Each structure stands twice: as structure tokens, then as C-alpha cells.
Amino acid sequence: MSENMKLTLKVWRQKDAKSQGKLETYQLDKISEHMSFLEMLDVLNEQLINTGEEPVAFDHDCREGICGMCSLYINGEAHGPDRGVTTCQLHMRMFKDGDTIYIEPFRSKAFPVIKDLVVDRGSFDRIQHAGGFVSVNTSGNTIDANTIPIPKEDADNAFDAATCIGCGACVATCKNSSAMLFVSAKVAQFSLLPQGKIEAKDRVLNMVHQMDLEGFGNCTNTGACEVECPKGISLENIAIMNKEYFKASTKA
Amino acid sequence: MSVLDSKTPSGPIKDQWTNHKNNINLVNPANKRLIDIIVVGTGLAGGSAAASLAEMGYKVKAFAFQDSPRRAHSIAAQGGINAAKNYQNDGDSVYRLFYDTVKGGDYRARESNVYRLAEVSASIIDQCVAQGVPFAREYGGLLDNRSFGGVLVSRTFYAKGQTGQQLLLGAYSAMNRQIGKGKIKMYNRHEMLELVVVDGKARGIIARDMVTGKLERHSAHAVVIASGGYGNVFFLSTNAMGSNATAAWRIHKKGAYFANPCYTQIHPTCIPRSGDYQSKLTLMSESLRNDGRIWVPKNMEDVEGIRSGKIKPKDLSVDQRDYYLERRYPAFGNLVPRDVASRAAKERCDAGYGVNKTGEAVFLDFASAIERYGKEKAYVLGMHNPTDAEVKDLGKKVIEDKYGNLFQMYQKITDDNPYETPMMIYPAVHYTMGGIWVDYNLMTTIPGCYAAGEANFSDHGANRLGASALMQGLADGYFVLPYTIGDYLSHEIRTGEISTDLPEFVAAEKEVYDRLNTLINIKGTKSVDHFHKELGKVMWDNVGMSRNAAGLKEAGEKIRKIRDEFWKDVLVPGTMNEFNPELEKAARVADFLELGELFAKDALERNESCGGHFREESVELDGEQKGEAKRDDVNYRYVAAWEWTGDPAQAKLHKEELEFKDIELKQRSYK
Ligand SMILES: Cc1cc2nc3c(=O)[nH]c(=O)nc-3n(C[C@H](O)[C@H](O)[C@H](O)COP(=O)(O)OP(=O)(O)OC[C@H]3O[C@@H](n4cnc5c(N)ncnc54)[C@H](O)[C@@H]3O)c2cc1C
Ligand code: SF4
Numbered sequence A: 001m002s003e004n005m006k007l008t009l010k011v012w013r014q015k016d017a018k019s020q021g022k023l024e025t026y027q028l029d030k031i032s033e034h035m036s037f038l039e040m041l042d043v044l045n046e047q048l049i050n051t052g053e054e055p056v057a058f059d060h061d062c063r064e065g066i067c068g069m070c071s072l073y074i075n076g077e078a079h080g081p082d083r084g085v086t087t088c089q090l091h092m093r094m095f096k097d098g099d100t101i102y103i104e105p106f107r108s109k110a111f112p113v114i115k116d117l118v119v120d121r122g123s124f125d126r127i128q129h130a131g132g133f134v135s136v137n138t139s140g141n142t143i144d145a146n147t148i149p150i151p152k153e154d155a156d157n158a159f160d161a162a163t164c165i166g167c168g169a170c171v172a173t174c175k176n177s178s179a180m181l182f183v184s185a186k187v188a189q190f191s192l193l194p195q196g197k198i199e200a201k202d203r204v205l206n207m208v209h210q211m212d213l214e215g216f217g218n219c220t221n222t223g224a225c226e227v228e229c230p231k232g233i234s235l236e237n238i239a240i241m242n243k244e245y246f247k248a249s250t251k252a
Numbered sequence B: 001m002s003v004l005d006s007k008t009p010s011g012p013i014k015d016q017w018t019n020h021k022n023n024i025n026l027v028n029p030a031n032k033r034l035i036d037i038i039v040v041g042t043g044l045a046g047g048s049a050a051a052s053l054a055e056m057g058y059k060v061k062a063f064a065f066q067d068s069p070r071r072a073h074s075i076a077a078q079g080g081i082n083a084a085k086n087y088q089n090d091g092d093s094v095y096r097l098f099y100d101t102v103k104g105g106d107y108r109a110r111e112s113n114v115y116r117l118a119e120v121s122a123s124i125i126d127q128c129v130a131q132g133v134p135f136a137r138e139y140g141g142l143l144d145n146r147s148f149g150g151v152l153v154s155r156t157f158y159a160k161g162q163t164g165q166q167l168l169l170g171a172y173s174a175m176n177r178q179i180g181k182g183k184i185k186m187y188n189r190h191e192m193l194e195l196v197v198v199d200g201k202a203r204g205i206i207a208r209d210m211v212t213g214k215l216e217r218h219s220a221h222a223v224v225i226a227s228g229g230y231g232n233v234f235f236l237s238t239n240a241m242g243s244n245a246t247a248a249w250r251i252h253k254k255g256a257y258f259a260n261p262c263y264t265q266i267h268p269t270c271i272p273r274s275g276d277y278q279s280k281l282t283l284m285s286e287s288l289r290n291d292g293r294i295w296v297p298k299n300m301e302d303v304e305g306i307r308s309g310k311i312k313p314k315d316l317s318v319d320q321r322d323y324y325l326e327r328r329y330p331a332f333g334n335l336v337p338r339d340v341a342s343r344a345a346k347e348r349c350d351a352g353y354g355v356n357k358t359g360e361a362v363f364l365d366f367a368s369a370i371e372r373y374g375k376e377k378a379y380v381l382g383m384h385n386p387t388d389a390e391v392k393d394l395g396k397k398v399i400e401d402k403y404g405n406l407f408q409m410y411q412k413i414t415d416d417n418p419y420e421t422p423m424m425i426y427p428a429v430h431y432t433m434g435g436i437w438v439d440y441n442l443m444t445t446i447p448g449c450y451a452a453g454e455a456n457f458s459d460h461g462a463n464r465l466g467a468s469a470l471m472q473g474l475a476d477g478y479f480v481l482p483y484t485i486g487d488y489l490s491h492e493i494r495t496g497e498i499s500t501d502l503p504e505f506v507a508a509e510k511e512v513y514d515r516l517n518t519l520i521n522i523k524g525t526k527s528v529d530h531f532h533k534e535l536g537k538v539m540w541d542n543v544g545m546s547r548n549a550a551g552l553k554e555a556g557e558k559i560r561k562i563r564d565e566f567w568k569d570v571l572v573p574g575t576m577n578e579f580n581p582e583l584e585k586a587a588r589v590a591d592f593l594e595l596g597e598l599f600a601k602d603a604l605e606r607n608e609s610c611g612g613h614f615r616e617e618s619v620e621l622d623g624e625q626k627g628e629a630k631r632d633d634v635n636y637r638y639v640a641a642w643e644w645t646g647d648p649a650q651a652k653l654h655k656e657e658l659e660f661k662d663i664e665l666k667q668r669s670y671k
């Protein structure tokens, strides 16, 4: 096992939203397999700063796979070659000495590039503004939390859907740039809980409407999103959403 | 020395909050529409505050440096949230939660605030369930609980190892509803870099649009700072990379007192560091101590065997292991509070018993729990003579249900399978109990400027109990601030819109411009991270788990030197008018370099051991508690609130004496 890998990086550099971007090549050595992928980029950036070049901009924050801030399309895969992890949880032990690694932003019409590897995922927020909530005031004058028992299975399934981190890997991976997995995760979470059922109809119609406005593509059931999703969000959710959507539009 | 007015209501503690709410001035709905509130931060505290204030009718502007409110650092909280629901019927009550929190905080918190926190805790759970937060449930459909350190009841609500995520997404959804209605204007990728004070009142902020680099002026009738903690002053911590002190430090420099900066929580169960390139440390939730047992080998030969890989931890029998927490603290065992558990791990590792190459790791072992759960499960399934392998498989399944994501996280980072071999863990900086001083209304010493969540100092004293930060953040934002802020704003209904052309705004913007411009133009030779790491090393070595006067004095001097170097030799590439992460970092590290010095000064001034603050000069010399931390209630029973005077070394101390009327002051014992 290696503490001393040599790597060639091909990194997407783009000054800002308006400029043309291109791949630049960088050489790195002394990369330890225990490093995380982003720590490897830290090393690159330290090297660039020290040689008077501009460091590579990339999004990240928690570095433990939960905030959804990191992105990166690595060797043609969203969040890189490992499964069930985000880029920040990817470790260099997945690569070997001498590898060439291509690093690009998450690409989609609805995710414009801000700089280098940083993209604008505001479209995801706007879909949530359209209906990703239960209309209850935060007054505290709600009923006791245990008044409505919820079958453990429903609660667990709702939880599984709710673990989506809003990273956008599903969109970046999909050849149609569809956001169905992301949107369906929220719709399914609420559809499984009594608290969410009341507004189910408006929610699904409004969220899907906003999704279309943002320029995401249609879902053609390729299933690529589920494979790349770091949180294992299941295609089941898309089935649930389709059912909810059908119910809502036929009743309308 | 002045006396700080905590504005604690009079009367019996259990009536204070109710009476206070009844006597508070209200703002009528029509007038609320004329009032602007700025909320800096959209974590649990800021997100819940922004949503609640908008629902009440105020015009809210919310700011976050991430690209979405959903990514605030609260998202990373794992284990759970406390509430005095007593669903388990194990004797829990508002009083007990209050008592545990004050005791856990080593009697350095303000009683009235903590009581209120315990009082509103139950509403938080009701609220979150109503929002569709999918907490863990039992088979009967009711909410499940677990235990956390420092308490003897089960009052922690959770959503697997992603409780913070689910609670934050709840607050985010409440915000989204208001953003959709136009009641909250959200400024993502915006960093507050200065507070604007007009005629002694907080009137707005200067923020930088991090995409374009443009400086913006925003005015409001009140400013709420909910910007999280400052643990990253240590460089390595469990905080997110972007977590920083700038918002808090900027208001400090404009007149808000900074309280107890030295109270830091070093969390006992984190993944040990693996190399110099390490950028952050990862927490393994305290909930794991419900089921994991902590140990190191008893004999030195075994330690060496394990380090060299010649023996496996599994090879050691129970009597070759030292379950040192169970040995030293039989009453609480593995569930002693964090400060106690961290020091005990350090003690073993300093004595040479650390189990990894660096000598800085102990085991957290789930084998007993896997066996116990497996047997229980087999029994329930009617398997009367299960094989060992069957028991293990069933047990693993139970553990996976409870902690699956944590185990996965561990495995991804270390490449070890914690179902098969014990985890290796070591303490790491995790949480800062210190923060901006606030009164009972959560107002800072600047009128109209409030602080909520981890950014304030209020509820945890010198040590925070597990699962209490989430509780405090949501209590502040959903249930406290929305009431208390009205008291101040009721005097603002005639103010009208505040112009951002006022000279104070112009001056504040210029200050920010000059600061950033200076940083860019130093064009020195060393990166921002270089200085941040140097600062972190001084903090960890001299102001970490164990502190003494000589080390603290040295820390102050060293930090000052690093700061001088920084302002002479830092290299910030790029320009001000673009997306520039290095510039963002530089501005934050500049503030950490001042805060760090005040931190060391505060630690030096407090010559007692309390909670997370351990002074080697202050330990029990004999008796059952020999070697344990010794608090000094005669000389240090106060909150140290520091006033900025132009230089951290010259900060002026103000004391808020703490009164304990409802809880008897005792030395903590978890024996
Ligand atoms: C790994 C981990 C696990 C934890 N687990 C638990 C747990 O199980 N239970 C528990 O009770 N507690 C836990 N905690 C502690 C708890 O998560 C935090 O104390 C709490 O979430 C802090 O919330 P907050 O709202 O105060 O701040 P944060 O969530 O940190 O939010 C800060 C906000 O301020 C914004 N901000 C900061 N500075 C600026 C600026 N200058 N300009 C604009 N915006 C700014 C950020 O963008 C962000 O939106 C954990 C902490 C960590 C690190
Ligand atoms: S569904 Fe998966 S891939 Fe898509 S945003 Fe959510 S977590 Fe990311």
C-alpha cells in the first residue's frame, strides 16, 4: 500500500460563468492512499498557491458526506468510482500510482458553472420552495408528538427518503439531466407520513411544475441516478411520486 | 468592574418564563410588516428563527455562506436531541433535564436560561413531528429514545445517525415555506463581514456576495447572529471546513462581550488523525457509547503487539483489557460526560497505552453489544439454540439499524470493518460552549443585536451534554427569540426603513474593503492554511485538553507572533471581485488569530478546573476524587465576559456572578 502515489490530474478550469473553460493538466506526487480525495486537492492547491498560480475552486464543507456541498465528476462518475459515498468521503486508496484522474464539475443546464468545479444548484432550492414542506406554523402549539402513532416501517421508509443530501449527483449522472430522484425523495417522504398527506396533491403538482421550469430533463427510467446516488435513494421513490402525480392530476 | 445585567426575571424559576412572556411588549401584526430583521446563519438556530420570525409577520433577510440553507453545519449532527418528554416513564422531568444540564455544565451556566430550555424542550419534538421530521420509532408506532452521556434517563430522540440532518431539513422546510411566500429573502453564498451600529444600536450588516465579490449593505431593525461555534480556531476539529468565528468576532469588536471563550468541548469519540495532510476530524457519535465499551490493553506487551499488528484486539481476553471508564467511574461507566471521558483517554494514552501507531487512540468495542442484541433477537424469534454465528449476524443487524451510517462512515475513512474489529477513537475539538454573551432575552451587549445557537454562550456552562446543542438551537430559534425580540422591536415601530446611505454604513463598508484589500495585497510567501495550522498547533498543545499557567502565557505570545507574521507574509491569490475561497479563508483566519489570543487569556485567568476547562493547578489531591478536576466556587463562580478594547491582550473582564438558588452546588461525581 502506498504513501507515495504519483498522479496526473486533468482538471476543469473556468474563470467564471461567462468564460470558456478547459481541462488543465497537473502533476502530483507523494499522495498517500489514506488521504481523502479533497485532501488530495488541498495538496494540489497548496502547490498551486506556492507557485503563484490560482488554486482550483471546488465546493465542500462538512467533509463527512452529509452537507451535500461537494460535487465533482471524477473519471466520468459523479462522486467518483466508489459506491455509496460523496466525493469528500472518497479515499485515494481507490486509485493507484500512475493514474490519470479527470475532474469536472457536475454538468447540467440547471446547474450553471460559477467557477472551475463550482456550480450553482439554486434550482434545487427553488423546487423545495414550491412545496417541500408541511404547512404548519412553528408556534409550538401543535399536538403531542405521540398522539399519532406511525407504523415503524412507514417512518423508516420516510426516513430513508429524507436522507437525500441534495447534492445533484443524480442530475449530473442522468443523460437527460432529470431531477426526478431528488424531487421524488421529498415527495415520497411526506407521502408516507400522516402529517404530509394533507397537502400531498398541491405539493407534487407544484414541485414537478417548478422542476420543469428549471430546465431539468425528463425521466426515461435509465436508473443511472440510483447507482450514483451517494445516499442510496431508491427508484421506488420515483414510482411513489409518479403515483402521487397521477392521483393529483386526475383529481384536479 | 461593571456588573452585567442578565435581565433574569424574578420569582420562582418554574414561573419565570411564563411570567416573562406575559409581561413582554408585543408588536402588532400591522407593525411587524414594517420591521426588518437580519438573521445571519441558517443552521438550527438561525433557520428556525428566520422561519418563526417570518411567520409572525416580520420581514426577514437570512444569510449563509453555503449555497443553500440546508447545508449549514447543523446538518452534520449525528446522535440526537434531548427533550423532557418522559415517554419512557423513567423518571424524567423538566426539573431533571434542568438539573442534569446545570450539573453536566459543571455549574457554570445561568440557572434561569437552562430551566427555560428544559421547559420548552418538549415542544420542540411536537413541532418537528408536525413538520414531518422522521424520528426513529418503536414497533408500536411511538417515538423511540436512547441515552446520552452524563444522565441516567433515556430522553434522546433521534433519526438514526442523522438527527441533525433531519432537524435541519425540518427548519429548512419551514424556511422554504416562507421563502416561497416572499416573507424571507434568502442570501446564499453571502458572508457577513461587519456589523453596522448606528447611535449605539445594531442597524445592519456588510456582507460580501461570494460569487461576485461585491460588498453589500443591508439594514434592519434587529440583527440576529446564529453563526455557529468557533472550534476551528484549533484548525482540526469536527466542525465543517467553513465553520468560523467571523460573525461573532465582528460583533465582539463592535461592542458585544465575548463570554468564556476558553470553554471548549473536546469530544472523546472521534476518528484519530492519520497524517499531516489531515483537513478535519470526523466524529463518531456519542450515541455509540450506549453500546460500545471503551478499553485499552492492561499490559504494555499487548499494546506493542497491537501496534505492530502481531496481535489483534479480538485476541485479548476480557481480563487482559482495561475498561478504564468502567473501572474509574462505576456509576456512569462508558456514559460519563464528554470532558471526563476525553481526559481519561488522554491519561491512558499519555501513560503509553494508546493502540495505534501514533499512540493516540483507544478502542471502542461493540462485540459485547452485538452478542447481547443477537441473543435477545434470537429469543424473540423463537430460536432456542442459536449458533454463535447466528447470534452474531442477528446482533450485527440490530447494530446496523441503530448506527449503520456511522459504521459505514468509519469504514470508508479507515478501511477497517467495525462490525468485526473495535473502532479506534481519540478525542477531538468538537463544540464551543463559550460565545457571545447574551442576557435572558438573548440580546448581546449591543442593543438590537441578538445571538442564538452555538454562537452564544448561554446554556451549557463549562461542558455541554450530548444532544443538548440541537435542543438549544431549536429552542432559541423556534420558541425563545420570537418572543423576546418583540420586547425590543416594540420600540422600533416608528423608526421606519433604515437607509443604507447613512455614514455608518459607508464607514463599515470601507472598513471591510480596506481589510480585504490589505489581505490581497500582502502578497507574502505562505498560504492561509499554513498560518491556520500553526495557530491550531499552539491551541492544541497549550490550550487543549490540559492547561497550565506557563503554557497559556506562552500560547498568548506565540499566537501574537503568528498573527504578526500572518499580516506580513500571507499569500492570498486572485482578486477581491471574484469567487475567491482563499480570500474568504484569509479573513476568517485573521479573526481566529485574535480570538485565539483571547481564548488563551481567558483560560489563564480562570485558575480552576471546570467542565471542559482543565487546569493542571486545580485537581483534587486526596480522597475518592483524587486526581479529578477541582472547581473553585469561591473565586470563579462567574461568567467571564470580555470587552474588546482594541487588542485581545488588553480585553477588559466583566463578571456575571452566577447564583444557584434551585440547585445545590456540588463537586461533580460520576463514580
Ligand atoms: C459532527 C458533529 C455532530 C454533532 N452531533 C450533535 C448531536 O448529536 N446532538 C447535539 O445536540 N449536537 C450535536 N452537535 C452540535 C450541534 O450540531 C451544533 O452545535 C449546532 O448544530 C449548531 O447550530 P447553529 O445553528 O448554532 O450553527 P450552525 O449549524 O453551525 O450554522 C451556522 C450558520 O451560520 C452561517 N454563517 C456563519 N458565519 C457566517 C457569516 N459570517 N456570514 C453569513 N453566514 C454565516 C453558516 O452559513 C450557517 O448557516 C454536533 C456537532 C458536530 C460538529
Ligand atoms: S437523490 Fe441522491 S444523488 Fe440525488 S440529490 Fe439526493 S442524495 Fe444526491
Ligand code: FES
Residues within 6 Å of the ligand: A059, A060, A061, A062, A063, A064, A065, A066, A067, A068, A069, A070, A086, A087, A088, A089
Ligand atoms: S463536503 Fe459535505 S457532503 Fe461532501
